[in-house]
Structures are given as structure tokens and as C-alpha cells.
Amino acid sequence: MRHDGAHHQGLKPLDRSRAAVLSPMLAWAKTAARYPQTPEHLETLLESSEPLVHNLGSAQPFLEELLSRWMEGPHTVLEAHQVEYTRLFVARWGGVPAPLYTSWYLDRESYAGNAMEAALSFFQRWGVMWQETALKEPPDHLAVELEFLEILCAAAQSGPEKRGEYAEAASVLWNDFRRTHFDLWVPRCVQAMERHATMPVYKILALILRQLCEGE
Numbered sequence: 001m002r003h004d005g006a007h008h009q010g011l012k013p014l015d016r017s018r019a020a021v022l023s024p025m026l027a028w029a030k031t032a033a034r035y036p037q038t039p040e041h042l043e044t045l046l047e048s049s050e051p052l053v054h055n056l057g058s059a060q061p062f063l064e065e066l067l068s069r070w071m072e073g074p075h076t077v078l079e080a081h082q083v084e085y086t087r088l089f090v091a092r093w094g095g096v097p098a099p100l101y102t103s104w105y106l107d108r109e110s111y112a113g114n115a116m117e118a119a120l121s122f123f124q125r126w127g128v129m130w131q132e133t134a135l136k137e138p139p140d141h142l143a144v145e146l147e148f149l150e151i152l153c154a155a156a157q158s159g160p161e162k163r164g165e166y167a168e169a170a171s172v173l174w175n176d177f178r179r180t181h182f183d184l185w186v187p188r189c190v191q192a193m194e195r196h197a198t199m200p201v202y203k204i205l206a207l208i209l210r211q212l213c214e215g216e
Contacts, residue, residue, distance in 0.1 A: 011178055014171040019156035024051035025208050026150040032205040033100060033143040035090075036081045039074040045201060046070060052204065059207050062200035069200070084199040098192035102140035105185035115181070116140040122177045123148060126155075126170075142189070145182055149174065187213050 012018065028048055036042055046067060052059045069077040089100050099105075107113025119140040123130050128151065130139045137144050155170035186209055193206040 011175045014152065014156045014174040016157050016167065019153040021051075021055055022212070023150060023153040023157070024048065025055060025212075026146050026153060028052060029205055029208045029212075030143050030146040030150060032201050032208075033141075033146060034137075035085050036078055036201075039078050042066070042070060042074065042078055042081065042201070052208070056204075056207060056211060059204045062203045062207075066200040066204075081199050081201055084197070084202060088193065088196055088202060097196040098189050100142040100189065101138065102145070102181065102185050103138075105188050115185075118181055119145060119148075122173070122181065126151065126173055142186070148177070149182070152177075183213055 014022075028045065028051070031041070031045055031048075034041075046063075049059075049063050052063065066077070069080070088098050089096060102115040102119060103113035106115040116139055120130060123139065126148075128148065130144070152170045152174045156167050156174070158166055190206050190209045190213070193202060193209075197203050197206060
């Protein structure tokens with residue numbers, strides 16, 4: 001029987017049906033992991049929340065809270081999330097609880113370390129060339145790595161003309177990236193998020209990441 005190490009490590013293969021469930025959740029988490037610059041950012045999260053209701057029931061109360069706050073005042077809830085994003089992930093007196101960079105967790109609390117180079121190497125294996133955007137996110141930022149997983153999910157759902165070796169290659173890379181990179185740091189980030197998050201978006205983000213890492 002063919003064995004590529006994925007089952008030994010407890011990771012499920014990324015088949016077509018699993019990728020279809022994970023894709024919208026990864027897209028939601030990717031958006032949530034980025035700084036909310038405008039009310040439209042939160043509106044996008046609300047509009048794309050239906051897959052969470054179906055596949056992550058524990059998110060329902062927080063989605064209802066987000067909607068309630070949004071109805072009370074989009075700019076007020078936006079400001080509250082902006083303040084929390086900065087406090088949780090960017091800058092806080094006494095230390096940032098949950099930095100969103102792989103290097104912080106795997107390279108002794110540094111930025112742009114070996115983990116960043118490792119992320120780039122994984123991207124290149126799939127032909128993805130990282131380019132810095134106006135968001136100034138390095139390649140080992142959580143949002144960028146979630147987008148990479150989203151790309152692999154799209155490949156696993158490819159049509160008949162690309163199914164087979166192409167989808168299998170996406171599954172193998174998914175497992176390699178998860179086992180040797182993503183899952184080495186994200187659970188620690190999630191634990192910090194769960195302890196310190198008060199806004200619904202970041203509570204839901206923690207739930208999605210925990211299910212991703214533990215739902216294998």
C-alpha cells in the first residue's frame with residue numbers, strides 16, 4: 001500500500017469533498033486574519049458566514065454577536081475590531097499576545113527568520129511567487145499561509161482534466177506544509193487568541209484554526 005507519511009502523522013488526505021468544505025472556511029479565516037481597514041471588511045465576513053453556520057456550529061453565537069454589533073453601528077464595531085487587532089496581533093504595552101507570524105513561534109520570537117524562508121520554499125514548490133502587497137504582510141503571516149492552503153484546496157477540487165496526479169500533488173504538499181510548518185505554530189497562536197480575544201471575529205478565527213488543526 002502506498003504510504004507518504006500523511007496517515008502516520010494523523011493528517012487526512014486532502015480529497016475533493018474535504019477541500020470543498022475547507023475552502024470557504026479558509027477564505028473566511030484569511031480575511032479575518034487581516035487588519036479590518038473599512039466597514040466593508042466586516043460586511044464581507046458577515047456575507048460569507050453561511051459555511052461556518054453549517055460546518056462550525058460553535059461559531060453561531062459569535063456570528064450573531066457580530067451581526068448585532070454591526071446593526072447597531074458599522075463604524076463602532078469596526079473601530080472595536082481595529083483596536084483589538086492591534087492589541088492582539090501588532091502592538092501592546094507589555095507584549096503582543098498572539099503575533100501572526102510563523103517566525104515569532106519557530107525562530108525564537110524574531111521576525112523574518114528561517115520560518116519565513118521555509119514558507120517561501122513551500123510556495124515555490126507549487127509555483128506560487130510571493131509578492132509584497134500594500135498590506136505589508138510577509139510570506140509567513142497567517143493570512144498569507146491560509147491563502148496558500150486555500151490555493152491547494154482549489155487544486156484538489158480541480159476538474160476532470162486536471163484531476164489525478166495534480167490533485168494528488170496538492171494533497172501531498174498540503175500534508176507536508178501542515179506537518180512540518182503550519183501546525184507547528186498555529187496551535188500556540190490559537191491558545192493565545194482564545195485567552196485574550198474579546199471581539200467576535202477573532203473568537204471565530206480561533207475556532208476555525210482549532211478545528212483545522214485538531215479536526216484531523
